[in-house]
Amino acid sequence: MDLMSNESVRPPWLLPGHCPRIIRCIATTNGRNLVVVQDRIPDRGEGLQVRDLVSGEDLEFEGQETVGRIQEIVCTDHDGCTVVAVLCWDGAVHAWDAQTGRTVGRRIELPADGETHFRTIAAGTLANGHLAVAVANAEAPVRLWDLESGEPSEHTIPGDPIRTMLVVWGPSGLFTAGDSGTLQRWDASTGEAMWSPFSTGQGPFLSALLCARVAGTDVVISGGNRGTVCLWDACTGERLGVPLAVHDSSVRSLAWAELPDGRAVLVTGGNENTARSWELHALDGRTRQATRVPAVTSVIQVAGRTVSGHTDGVLRVWDAGEAVAELAGSFRVLAQYSDLAIAAGSRGDGMESTLRLWSLAGGQEVGAPRELPTTGTVACITELDGAAVAVVGGENNAVEAAWLPTGERLWRTRTRERTKWENCGRFRRLQEITAITTATLPDGRTVVVSGSMDGTIRIRDLRTGRRLGTSMNVRAVEQPSPAAVSALVSTRLPDGRIVAIACSEDTTRATVAAWDLVTCRPVATTAVATGWVHRVVCITLPDGTPLP
Template sequence: MSSEKSPGTVAAAADERLADPGFLADADPGEVEPLLDAASTPGARSAAVVYRESVHLHRDTAPEVRRHSGACAVTTAVVDGRPVAVTGNGDKTVRVWDLATGQQIGEPMKGHTSWVEAVATAELDGRPVAVTVSGDTTVRVWDLATGRQIGEPMKGHTAEVRAVATAVVDGRPVAVTGSHDETVRVWDLASGRQIGEPAVTGHSNEVWAVATAVVDGRPVAVTGSMDETVRVWDLATGQQICAPLEGHTDVVNAVATAELDGRPVVVTVSGDTTVQVWDLAAGQRIHGPLTGHGSEVWAVATAVVDGRPVAVTGSMDGTVRVWDLATGRQIGPALVFPAEVHTVATTLDGRLVVGFGAEVAVLAHRAQPTCETNR
């Protein structure tokens, strides 16, 4: 009797392994790659496509580093002319990755004593820097070229810091942070000091999301909260402008800003599974609720693809969807991943960075569009 396995048995075994995010993160790529052609179920085939796109990121990477790749916080930047991803995760470290080679650049940046919840990038004195926030209640600034922390941790929040974005106010680079203490705080990155006192208040529950934009010439922050509202703040005065944007029926998990027909807009995603688009100048909803995701939507980024502004959203349903901001319609089929999608980011050269389960994928748009990212 032949000991060879039937094609059906081989496919079933491959499908089972490819559906396990832990296996994809921990296994050597040489062990995973032979399974890719045997994938037969939709989920396994999707995992195979994603793995092929990102295998170069993990081929010579240790499992503990690959596990860090499943970061809850991801953003992109350019350091010494190289496009990079900056990630933070539950191992309390911040890491920088070369998107061309998939290799980690330098050593992990250590200092936080709890989960790194969010990361944003900025330029400080001509240097690219990362700003990170954590469950340890601190805000930290890192020199991306040297991997060193700049200054002392910035303290003021009294609970977990959940979100961060950067902007320029009166010519100085600032970070805007949102916390479970229900406040929004603005920090001068050059001095490491909080701007304004007391902190900006208005939300009646934890602040989970922050983005920045310019409205009528004024730098503003846009925040989302567990109180189900989105609020817009003048960064120069700390005052709320316009009434709260109401429409979501669950926590606002993430927000991202863009420009649509010359107007500043914000895209919001929520635990209610929907995506909504708002005109920041008018304080009115333009599109939504946009439906398609089958579970809580965790992440959103914006870009310009083939000349049109789009939003990219990631969900606990394991999908990434792309939305045309002009029409409010989904573009193409959803990208299906083998685990929950918890973060998305875009790069200047048109790539999409997706954090799912314990993995990260870097996907290139086939037409190689020009993309503009939003911090």
């Protein structure tokens, strides 16, 4: 993508039939731009390729033909030259001078400690002037290897308290992050901590990390599994500006560049298969938008107006692009009915704990906040006997129905059914309603259709809360993950059948599937995976054909 024009460009080095799996663009100190890729070349298998980014000319790194499957490519500046380091799946680490293509230092053979699937590296310079690589291997401590001697350092770095998944090396030190959600800075030469570990507030774990120099300041940029990006002063650890909501799910990758017009641009890649570019000054809190509007958590349309939830726990009501009301104490807007909006409240730490009902016409809360048994709640609203009913789902596979606007409980139930996928490895703790909708069956009964974290879809009678039919599961037998149901919508087919269109995560073979709510059997599925689907709506064409 051309970041100046926002147009797609086919690079000359992307040859027909080639499938690049790992890409690293490198600007050398002599002004040349290279792209280092692992290509899957027909009749030749996978291998390391180096090309000029502009002309597409093939270049050579010394001994590159001996490099096997690549796990990661990193680069660093060392003694006035740009060094490229490559980590292979067999544990070998190679390094080259990007300008001359000559080998730098010694080849390193990493020991097979821990799960090699989670191994990652960073490259930098030690206090003695030697080039080194830092190797993180999930549960194992971070180890440093001197590339000039080929020997490991005497000290190790503890890394993340739970599991180190990210390691980057910048001018201000070595940074680690992982499953604890904390960011830490280390002196790579001594192994001493240069910060006290602190939580970034970006979710249970951090999913991307980057060191950069912006406006003369060394910064570290963190991406979280909730789709936010934060900018930190690499020396002091002070957060610069407010978090920016960049994706609907995990931030999987980060890159930055300086454009010819002087702008600093951050490029983010999300788990929903999108890449977006941002001007970095929008993260430092100086812009009007960043100051006035904190990161968005959710958006819905209510009575011709837009209602948005934000990380500061304030619900904002918009009309023609202007905020006409601010309703404090609501972290995320869930559903709407007429001029009523249901929102999840906040304890002040970003975690939802109460259910709030707002009248948008008067800008007032209806009734008192109700404590929820869960976080990560989903909700929908429908009618029963001419009155509005809110249906809320959350942790422990709990579903609750309540009359609106009084909040009087109609019923509450929790599924205790155990599926054969429930205790599948590390996912056995995940029990949560992740999507919910309602439908009207051919016999006139209104039902609640809920999807769970374990990939199971269940049907309940809206009036009684009792289970109907059998459980439906979107997860294939060979599925490596729970295949959570991420979105649901119901519709009527031209032949009269009532179906639920269920969407799930990108590891599911059929990411979108339609289920008959009477027979509880699949009607249709996508032929190929579509990527992780987070929202689904259904429209009906003039000829009566429903389109999800």
